[in-house]
Amino acid sequence: MKSLGNIRREFAPWNNPDAKPYIQFKNVTKQFGDFTAVNNLSLSIYEREFFALLGASGCGKSTLLRMLAGFEEPTSGQILLDGQDLRGIPPYRRPVNMMFQSYALFPHMTVEQNIAFGLKQDGMAKADIEKRVAEMLKLVKLSQFAKRKPHQLSGGQRQRVALARAVAKRPKVLLLDEPLGALDKKLREETQFELMDLQQTLGLTFVVVTHDQEEAMTMADRIAIIDKGEVMQVATPAEVYEAPGSRFVADFVGNINTFEGKVADRNGAGATISSADLLIRTSNAGEIPVGTEVAFAIRPEKIKVSSKRPETGDNVMEGEVYDIAYLGDMTIFHVKLGDGQVVKASSLNATRATDDPLSWDDKAWISFRQDAGVVLTR
């Protein structure tokens, strides 16, 4: 497969067969009574990786994090950290620290005391604690708030105290449970980059749990998509988006159009897929034989909409505009094709006015290249 790009190009230990995973889940199952939260799950996370566990609420991603922190023990299976089996090691002896979703700041202690808490438990010398706390406060830009109590801080400041407290002990791994969940949208976007910078500066391994795909896409080196306690796909954000491994992943991450159908014909790496009245030509069919039930999936931004029939194009289809959503930066057209299937196509509003205005019920053509979509068998 062609490279789909990676933000930190030089950092890809998962492609190196000699690299040793730092954290390993080996066939881990966790049951709460009759409920299976995590089902025979295996996963490898590498040192200095920013790893995201992405899934809907109740999918088991938080349970994975809590098992790593030591608050839950797996019902069966093994969790290894740097080669050491973690079974039976209580949370207070694990070299991992967690940033809680609720932040869990101690309300009866000042910001300073909160950050120093873990260091005191380690029996660090007083002068060293003071130095480390000052350093942490500077890192999260809260030096002037050292003497405040948590309830005197804003949500964003509290989040940073929680972060400083969790990294103060220099853990091997930092676990973050929905770290940005309680922040508003603007602050969340800023904080995402701060977190990434912090991870680079400290050189720690981050494991973050989130239900927000944008958050995972922005921050993580790799994302594990979790559903019903199982891993659906582990890949870089670009791979997850451009080459989803299954219908679930394709649908879960971003917007996508799927055409259910069959492989009608093969020629080399390409194929023709028949879906209702459509024939879709694609070049990304792998080794799938003729007759296989497949879904052809394509992102809305890869489909072009126009009011006139495009002169060229691998796939050109006719329909009429069914719905228009104007979002400012882009417009999403819902185009109803002849056979009744509705296709979402988004177009970037690069200029303020368009020469090709499309309105409700107008005749429209959609077109896309044959390498624009993926063929899913699962």
Next chain:
Amino acid sequence: MKGLVAAVTNRLVILVPYVWLLVFFLVPFLIVFKISLSTTAIAMPPYTPVLTLQDGLSALWAQFGEFSFDNYLWLTEDPLYFNAYLSSVVIAGISTFLTLLVGYPIAYGMARAPATIRPTLLMLVILPFWTSFLIRVYAWIGILKPEGLLNQVLLATGIIDQPLVILNTHSAIFIGIVYSYLPFMILPLYSALEKMDFSLIEAAQDLGCTPVGAFWKVTFPLSLPGVIAGCLLVFIPAVGEFVIPDLLGGSQTLMIGKTLWNEFFANRDWPVSSAVAVILLLLLVVPIMFFQQAQARAQEEGR
């Protein structure tokens, strides 16, 4: 106009508790205080002067001259009173501490119980109030006496071969107070612990605290308002407790509630017993007021 009505109603609403306190606390206190300044007399009521307006204002004024603090002086002269105050405070203090020891785990267990069964547990804590306090304390005599239930069980199981003497000792008083006042300790503790976010304990453990360490560094400090409220609710009535030491403590127990009773009913010395009551009130109210002020200040500084 509307604003005026609202302002007046607001005042009235605030006035209600003040009037309540005035009528049912301050006025009775002033009456007791007045009696404590009088002298005993073989009369009905058994003290003089009895303030009346029968003989005109000047006679009433003359009666004020008869007031004296002799009864308070008398309290300092006889060591009985000092010892009774001291022993009451000590017994109440020990009982309060024991109640805390018993009540804390119960309140903690309730706060961590599944939310669905918490109302039932609360109900169970309050349930003893359905029976008369006097009867419940009486029942303890049947349990604690030498041939009582407890000794029979212990003898039958072979844990002891001689009946334990519990009734008519301080131990019986402690048992009685702990049993009777336990709900007053549990309820404020429960409400403090229930509010607590239990992820704080996980955070403490995550940062390297053992479970025991996390309790003392996080849970206990955060439950402190509940601990203080519970201790005050037990300590204050326990100091003046009369029924429990009288029924379970036997004759040699010295407690101020019993002393007061004796002065009032056995000696018919209303003025001295009133002085005992006034001193008891000052002894309890003044430190508590200081304490509450300090707490309010601490709360303002930042919870």
